[in-house]
Amino acid sequence: MMTDEEFESEQLELSLLETLDHVLTRGLVLAGEITISVADIDLIFVGLNVVLTSIETAHEVLGARAQRGLDLQQRALTPVAPEAAPVSDTEGESR
Amino acid sequence: MATFERGDERREETENRKQMSGHKQKRKDETESQTNEQGFYVYCVGARAALESLFDAALPAAMEADARLELIADDALAAVCSAVSLADYGEEALQARLHDATWTALRALRHERVVEHFARRASVVPLRFGTIYLARGGVEQMLAERRAELQGIIERLRGREEWGVNVYCDRAKLLTQIVLLSPRLRELSEQAARATPGQSYLLQKKIEALRADETRAAARRTSNEIERELARVSAGVARLRVLKDEASEHGDAVVKFAFLVARARFDDFRAAAERLAEAHAPAGYKLELTGPWPAYNFAGGG
Numbered sequence: 149m150m151t152d153e154e155f156e157s158e159q160l161e162l163s164l165l166e167t168l169d170h171v172l173t174r175g176l177v178l179a180g181e182i183t184i185s186v187a188d189i190d191l192i193f194v195g196l197n198v199v200l201t202s203i204e205t206a207h208e209v210l211g212a213r214a215q216r217g218l219d220l221q222q223r224a225l226t227p228v229a230p231e232a233a234p235v236s237d238t239e240g241e242s243r
Numbered sequence: 244m245a246t247f248e249r250g251d252e253r254r255e256e257t258e259n260r261k262q263m264s265g266h267k268q269k270r271k272d273e274t275e276s277q278t279n280e281q282g283f284y285v286y287c288v289g290a291r292a293a294l295e296s297l298f299d300a301a302l303p304a305a306m307e308a309d310a311r312l313e314l315i316a317d318d319a320l321a322a323v324c325s326a327v328s329l330a331d332y333g334e335e336a337l338q339a340r341l342h343d344a345t346w347t348a349l350r351a352l353r354h355e356r357v358v359e360h361f362a363r364r365a366s367v368v369p370l371r372f373g374t375i376y377l378a379r380g381g382v383e384q385m386l387a388e389r390r391a392e393l394q395g396i397i398e399r400l401r402g403r404e405e406w407g408v409n410v411y412c413d414r415a416k417l418l419t420q421i422v423l424l425s426p427r428l429r430e431l432s433e434q435a436a437r438a439t440p441g442q443s444y445l446l447q448k449k450i451e452a453l454r455a456d457e458t459r460a461a462a463r464r465t466s467n468e469i470e471r472e473l474a475r476v477s478a479g480v481a482r483l484r485v486l487k488d489e490a491s492e493h494g495d496a497v498v499k500f501a502f503l504v505a506r507a508r509f510d511d512f513r514a515a516a517e518r519l520a521e522a523h524a525p526a527g528y529k530l531e532l533t534g535p536w537p538a539y540n541f542a543g544g545g
């Protein structure tokens with residue numbers, strides 16, 4: 149089985165990617181005097197995505213995925229908080 | 244991309260600065276630490292009174308350690324800002340910085356932490372990462388020019404935050420389930436079993452095509468049902484883009500939603516999501532709930 153630590157580190161990475169997606173690609177766009185353009189934002193997001201997912205070795209990713217599938221059978225609904233909130237063993241709790 | 248929208252002498256001042264920073268570009272490395280030109284990074288906008296009261300308590304860290312969060316306000320609205328050095332956040336410098344993924348990821352997280360802090364305590368309009376004004380006056384002018392629009396958004400978001408619902412499916416499982424669920428597919432499979440090798444081959448081709456069609460249709464039905472059910476406990480819904488090949492350990496992403504939910508209905512929303520997750524798990528779907536987020540997807544004008 150996957151350890152809590154492994155589970156939480158995956159949650160962290162997932163939560164990080166979700167966060168970047170929100171912050172970089174959504175939110176009201178105001179014309180500041182310096183504003184990152186839409187095209188740049190896409191590139192930045194893709195770049196970050198690649199960097200964050202390549203941190204783990206292929207072995208670690210594959211191993212974690214196989215385990216995660218089982219894990220999620222009992223955890224069909226996985227709450228991921230924008231901050232790294234602990235996820236409980238069953239359904240998680242709201243904050 | 245930089246936009247210059249002001250028509251007064253400030254514009255000249257800005258242009259001059261831009262030129263100056265252009266000239267400086269070559270010597271930037273030596274002069275970086277001495278450059279004290281500052282811009283203002285803007286995180287979110289809210290009602291002045293509501294935001295001012297939050298400045299009595301502890302605040303999260305600003306974009307850079309050398310500046311604190313501050314408010315730039317007019318009589319109605321306020322923008323949560325912090326000073327940033329144009330040596331890092333000037334137009335050209337910023338472009339270069341953004342190529343550094345670690346630098347950018349850290350700043351994006353700081354942006355989120357600040358917006359989240361205020362969104363949890365007041366109704367604010369979350370801004371997208373990377374909005375910088377060269378002077379206080381630019382922020383003030385923005386607040387004045389867009390007052391009606393900003394106030395409209397603030398009212399719409401009052402007492403509400405955003406939840407994300409990502410739907411994933413296990414394609415292999417769904418394909419198997421489809422054969423059991425579809426009478427037409429079952430019938431074809433039985434025919435194929437009785438047919439001659441030649442006929443059977445053609446029937447198999449037909450079955451595969453039909454299976455793919457029915458799987459897509461089933462995924463669409465499930466997505467629509469999830470959207471409809473959760474919309475009943477929400478104040479707004481948005482379908483988000485799913486990046487191509489956005490697979491994860493959960494399977495392939497089918498659809499991603501953002502729901503605007505009243506804080507008072509968080510429990511209802513969660514319970515509804517859990518019911519749906521349970522109901523669709525046997526067919527190979529997984530629901531992932533994320534949040535609560537500042538209402539990034541509902542911060543547009545419209």
